[in-house]
Amino acid sequence: MERSRLLECLAADVARLREVAASDLTAAVPSCPGWTVADLVRHVAEVYLHKVECMRLNAFPDPWPPADLESVAPIELLNRAYAELTGEFAARGAADPSRTWHEPDQTVGFWIRRMAQETVIHRLDAELALGVPVAPIPDDLAVDGIDEVLKLFVGYGSHAWVEDFQPVLAGAEGRTVIVGVDGGPGWLLRTGVTGADVSDVDPAAAASTSVDATVSGSAAGVLRWLWSRESPGVSDAQAEGDEATLVELRNLLVASTQ
Incomplete structure (x- = not known):
């Protein structure tokens, strides 16, 4: 998929995740046993921030996560993390270097794809947790x-x-x-x-x-x-x-x- 299309899907799915999650952060997530929706949202936010550091450092950040993230409310942290993630994507080309777990592909483009796919799965988690209709997933x-x-x-x-x-x-x-x-x-x-x-x-x-x-x-x-x-x-x-x-x-x- 093209970079622009992946970013378009990422934007739509994080918006849907935010919308659904905000209705009840205490709900249990059946597809992630032991998690509440608040845990789910915090996880997505921390994943975004981790990838920001992978791009900035061209290395995996260690230690992780920073202790101060716990004091930020889940939706607020998600908004902050998404802004930092997309800001980092906008500042870099898809072929620019970034540390990833896939040795053949050490580029920013890997994370653009991975974060789009990470987000669609976790917005499904939120929809399943709240029992709301599942938004369509585009075929591409x-x-x-x-x-x-x-x-x-x-x-x-x-x-x-x-x-x-x-x-x-x-x-x-x-x-x-x-x-x-x-x-x-x-x-x-x-x-x-x-x-x-x-x-x-x-x-x-x-x-x-x-x-x-x-x-x-x-x-x-x-x-x-x-x-x-x-x-x-x-x-x-x-x-x-x-x-x-x-x-x-x-x-x-x-x-x-x-």
Whole structure:
């Protein structure tokens, strides 16, 4: 996605997060057990400020977070953090250097994408916590989010931090999953004891590819399934095939995103 489009989505989702959260900061967040909406908002704000420091220092800030952030009210902290984040983005080119956790991409552009995707997931958290209608997720943002969580979190992460994934992959048997968007792109995931490999797959070829399981649906539905952010009793994604493979995929997603 283009930088300008990612920033547009980021702006819309942080506004929605702020609007929903302000109605009840004490509500429990079912998709983040143990958190209230206040905790959720504070987390997003602290993530924004952490990325600001990653760009300013070109290094991970340590120690983190600063103790003085606790004294700032959650919504106030979110507003401050978003202003600092977007100000930092505006002052830098997407190709400018910044420390990130993805070694192949040490640029500001990585954080622009990551913060847009971080925010859409957490505004879903707020909507689920308050039981309000979920605002639409644009198809382009959802497809980009699917690509990010599969290739970066699962694919890259499982190879970069093998020890964190060993409980999930120790007994991996080369299981395969195709994740596909209705009328759109697809991804092939194959697991092994040393990590999960993720590649693009042509949608036409996907139908004739023999795999152990599939996850498919609308772009927003698949994104929500991958992040376990589905509304209670409602799903716009279908997970079919070998149950052990689907359990392994779910465990991989949990290991890579928590």
